[in-house]
Amino acid sequence: MEHPADQPPSPRGFFRSWQRLYAAVLLTALSVYLLLFVFSRIFAP
């Protein structure tokens, strides 16, 4: 069992659960890879 203090503080905002936070990390990483791809294509065609 997880200690209550280990749970996210309150169900407010977007990051209501760890799953959403992890999803946000992975989506951000994917966006960074895409941005790098675009950056490469613009400046190093």
Added chain:
Amino acid sequence: MQLLDWIVVAAYFGLIITVGYWTGRGNRGLEDYFLARRSMPWYAMGLSVMATQASAITLVGTTGQAYVDGMRFIQIYFGLPIAMVILCVTLVPLFYRARVFTAYEYLELRCGPHTRSLTSLLFLFGRALSGAVVIYAPSVVLSVVFSLDATLTILLIGGFATIYTALGGMRAVMWVETWQMLIILLGILFCLGSVIWGLPDEVSLGEALRLAGSTGRLETLSFDTDPRQTYTVWTGLLGGLFLMLSYFGCDQSQVQRYLTGRSLRESRLSLIFNAFAKLPVQFVILLTGALLFVFYQFERPPVLFDPVTLAETRAAQPEAMAAMEARYETAFAERRTAALDYAEAGGGSSEAALKERFVAADLAFQETRADAVRTAAEVKGEPWTDTNHVFPTFVFTQLPPGVVGLILIAVLAAAMSTVESELSALSTASVVDFYRRFRNRFVRGSTSDRHDLIAGRIGILFWGTVATGAALYMGRLGSAVEAVNRVGSFFYGPILGAFVLAAVFPNRGARRAFPAVLCGVAAVWAADLVPRALGIEGVSYLYYNLIGTAVTVGVGLALGSSPGIRRRDAR
């Protein structure tokens, strides 16, 4: 170095002494000393994790690498955000709930005491001399570029880090590292700003990026599927994922950071912070190097960035170097003109031809420089490059007083933060995984807090002395230390394999982790040695962790599934 720079350096040492003293008071037992009373907030742990990973070579070598080779290095970090999420879901809660001091302590619960001893020993062996490398490498560069005595620089970095780590314990180290990482980030931003500021008025940032891009310096992604290539998207995503899982999940120097969290939530958030921040920080460091390349289109760079080697090469081969430098001068002038013409073309009809002319001029210039590097290597009688001297040369010759001091302390902070983490991790593993266990077995009565604390301090002083001593003699021990370091990297994957067995297959493969880890180490060794012996190119070293993990898990499961062994376990 001017007075203002020395004031900045003195202020830095003053800051870390104050922070170290203030936050490191009142250590009463090992939990205080090694785990900061499990009281740290996520941002301090997050910055400390980042500072531990960022060695001085990250700052100095990575910018140099982008200058020479471009930004494709960033791909090795592609697995990091995924690794952080996997660790937050799997190992971090397991470590946190088990209330362990070391990652290897957890293995004892699932795999038995021998596996704990083996993995901790592999960690100690692998990491013992890497402290020497992280002290020696920046010390040499700093001593050459900033005209400091190499012995003094080694003693300053190694000695200072050892003393305040031993005195203050983990809490002091973590808060000092938090400040050190902030200084490093500030230094990185100052560097990027300084390079952009140093570009000629007629060259905008967009034009600078176009110039860097035309020579391939901004190529960040390669979709090459050849597993022998290190800098590709696939190697970064797969090999890099296993490297990051091993490093952040099984290396005590990192695990110890997030074990200090005041709650599981804080520990997880510290890794999530790194998952968000690491790639952008690395991008900025590499972009600085790529823009440094553009800066040196308009400002003549030295033919060799290491002034000492340049003087030695000139003295050894005066005529050859004089002819080479004359060619270098002409090649630079031609490239400068071509770069200005191409930058000013700005999408006109002649742009393609001007780009071609610039790329050809750059190629000719790089060939001349490569000749000079080859000559220097011949004079030295060993393989040599000046990649690590590119960035310090820029700082020392182009930046104003004060900023030079700031960059110097950023490099010092990067070096010292890595040393501190390694020392505290080595001491924790030695004391908790070996000294305390075996003392409790042979001596009646448990140890007092005071006794444990003294043992912890002695551990740090011991490992600090070993690392600093080896760094002092590294000029002579160089290849031996590098060999130990190289072999040390073979252990990461198999140790991760043991954790996979422990966490995912506790009833099947975990009890067979000991022989499985040995098989994993042998497999990685073979993956490195066999291609060398056959004279062929093996898979990229980034895949070694994947190989080690896969073999360890496979062997562990195979042995764990063996009916004979299962019957013996049941008895």
